[in-house]
Amino acid sequence: MTVSAFSTASTIEPPPRPDPADPFETPNDAARRSFAAIVASLHGRTGKTLFARVLADYFLLSGHRPLVFDTDFTEQTLRASFPYDTVVADLSETRDQMMLFDTIAARSPEARVVDVSHYVFRKFFKVMQDCDFVSEARARGVEPVIFYIADRNADAYEEGRLLRERFADCALVLVENVFLGALKERTLRSAGYRAFESHDLCMMLPLLDPAVADAVQDSDISLSDMISQPLSRSDDASSGALTFEQRAEMRSWLMKVFRDIHRVTRAAESRAPQIVPVDSLI
Amino acid sequence: MKPVVLMVGADKGGVGKTTVSRTVLDYLKAKNTPVRAFDAEHPRGTLQRFHPDVTEIVDVTTASDQMRMIDTLSTSEIKVSLIDIRAGLLAETLDTLTEVGFFDLVNAGEFNFGLMHVVGSSVASLDEIAEVLPFMKGQHYFIVKNFINDTSFFEWNPAIYKNYFRGNNTAVEVTIPKLNEMAYEQVEISGIPFSDFVANRQTNGQAGNNSLVLRGYVRTWMRNITDEYDRVGLLDRLYDRTAAAA
Numbered sequence: 001m002t003v004s005a006f007s008t009a010s011t012i013e014p015p016p017r018p019d020p021a022d023p024f025e026t027p028n029d030a031a032r033r034s035f036a037a038i039v040a041s042l043h044g045r046t047g048k049t050l051f052a053r054v055l056a057d058y059f060l061l062s063g064h065r066p067l068v069f070d071t072d073f074t075e076q077t078l079r080a081s082f083p084y085d086t087v088v089a090d091l092s093e094t095r096d097q098m099m100l101f102d103t104i105a106a107r108s109p110e111a112r113v114v115d116v117s118h119y120v121f122r123k124f125f126k127v128m129q130d131c132d133f134v135s136e137a138r139a140r141g142v143e144p145v146i147f148y149i150a151d152r153n154a155d156a157y158e159e160g161r162l163l164r165e166r167f168a169d170c171a172l173v174l175v176e177n178v179f180l181g182a183l184k185e186r187t188l189r190s191a192g193y194r195a196f197e198s199h200d201l202c203m204m205l206p207l208l209d210p211a212v213a214d215a216v217q218d219s220d221i222s223l224s225d226m227i228s229q230p231l232s233r234s235d236d237a238s239s240g241a242l243t244f245e246q247r248a249e250m251r252s253w254l255m256k257v258f259r260d261i262h263r264v265t266r267a268a269e270s271r272a273p274q275i276v277p278v279d280s281l282i
Numbered sequence: 283m284k285p286v287v288l289m290v291g292a293d294k295g296g297v298g299k300t301t302v303s304r305t306v307l308d309y310l311k312a313k314n315t316p317v318r319a320f321d322a323e324h325p326r327g328t329l330q331r332f333h334p335d336v337t338e339i340v341d342v343t344t345a346s347d348q349m350r351m352i353d354t355l356s357t358s359e360i361k362v363s364l365i366d367i368r369a370g371l372l373a374e375t376l377d378t379l380t381e382v383g384f385f386d387l388v389n390a391g392e393f394n395f396g397l398m399h400v401v402g403s404s405v406a407s408l409d410e411i412a413e414v415l416p417f418m419k420g421q422h423y424f425i426v427k428n429f430i431n432d433t434s435f436f437e438w439n440p441a442i443y444k445n446y447f448r449g450n451n452t453a454v455e456v457t458i459p460k461l462n463e464m465a466y467e468q469v470e471i472s473g474i475p476f477s478d479f480v481a482n483r484q485t486n487g488q489a490g491n492n493s494l495v496l497r498g499y500v501r502t503w504m505r506n507i508t509d510e511y512d513r514v515g516l517l518d519r520l521y522d523r524t525a526a527a528a
Contacts, residue, residue, distance in 0.1 A: 131497065
């Protein structure tokens with residue numbers, strides 16, 4: 001799959017619609033909903049981009065080639081060398097807003113993953129609310145799920161609570177990244193944190209050896225290849241900076257995260273309203 | 283209920299007068315208030331293009347069309363009539379209406395009358411207001427500042443501005459907020475009411491294929507305008523409901 005067409009800002013266009021002979025498009029698939037995973041955190045350095053990548057690989061492995069949107073126009077951290085389409089969107093441009101939201105709400109078997117940069121956090125959710133995204137997407141068989149990564153600060157939980165209120169009809173998964181350390185005393189006492197005490201869609205990003213995390217972030221190693229190909233001592237040369245043990249650790253970390261993602265996406269799907277085909281919206 | 287005549291006018295072209303008329307038609311529709319509209323942009327008819335089902339094109343300078351509008355006010359089942367006055371003809375039209383005794387009827391309590399005067403950002407607009415004010419004594423006068431194209435009204439000196447309104451405390455200021463350019467353009471091209479665009483309908487009533495982002499912009503913008511018309515009590519004033527007196 002070539003992705004170079006989407007890797008530069010000057011060539012932003014809606015990605016091609018899946019052609020009718022797409023191997024994913026079986027009668028079963030057409031009736032199934034596809035996911036639009038929106039990954040966001042209030043601040044930077046929360047592991048958001050790594051998590052977005054893991055989600056994309058989860059969808060890839062589950063047979064739904066994902067379409068990934070990177071909203072960090074300046075850094076473009078989700079690189080085009082991943083084994084799925086990555087589109088960079090500059091949310092300050094109306095044209096890019098249309099490309100992003102119209103594409104993720106379109107009827108298609110592809111999964112969509114949006115990495116919402118903390119620089120455009122407010123802008124993204126404002127446009128999402130203004131365009132009534134949740135019901136528009138749902139009417140086309142696309143189920144939106146917000147993965148909100150809370151950091152250690154009280155304001156992150158407060159913002160998450162506001163987000164949950166604002167998009168009350170959309171599943172919100174609270175993601176806690178163990179790597180970020182223990183919660184501050186002030187955070188534990190905050191109203192925002194307490195509002196999530198009985199929240200039922202939660203998942204944990206388990207601790208990952210920082211050296212492994214860095215190696216994964218800095219390289220273009222395919223996470224899905226790591227899972228789908230047997231672990232072997234002989235392929236050291238092709239796996240970049242990672243040693244055999246590091247790859248083993250990464251693999252077991254991924255399996256844990258995939259299982260959790262599977263659990264929360266199924267839960268989100270089961271509680272979503274039944275699909276009612278709305279022909280007028282196609 | 284008394285018949286209501288709501289006039290939308292501007293002395294200058296390009297201030298978005300017809301856009302304001304379109305928002306009023308959508309607003310009235312949302313409030314379940316049937317309305318008939320007269321488009322005085324004879325013979326072209328911009329308003330008619332967007333709202334063909336309720337709009338007739340008229341030439342306000344001819345007696346026959348004046349009769350079509352005014353003589354039917356009390357007989358028409360539809361109580362609200364909106365007249366989109368051709369740009370530059372506002373003062374002249376008010377003169378003509380005075381001549382045919384329209385304001386006598388208004389003053390006698392036969393009809394209610396309101397004017398939405400869409401003004402530009404230049405000082406010349408203040409002169410326009412001065413020209414129109416004598417007609418508006420005791421009437422519902424809405425001064426509409428249209429920001430849809432991002433106009434800034436910085437040229438208006440507040441002191442001078444206030445001075446113009448001395449003795450006419452019924453003047454109400456209405457603000458139309460800015461709408462995203464691409465969204466506005468797309469509705470222009472589609473040639474449909476804003477409300478249809480939001481509902482993703484086409485001219486023929488079929489499902490449209492408009493961007494949900496652009497529809498979102500229009501939806502939010504219309505919501506703000508609805509709040510603004512509610513705030514100034516547009517309908518209450520025209521219906522002489524008690525709230526208007528406050």
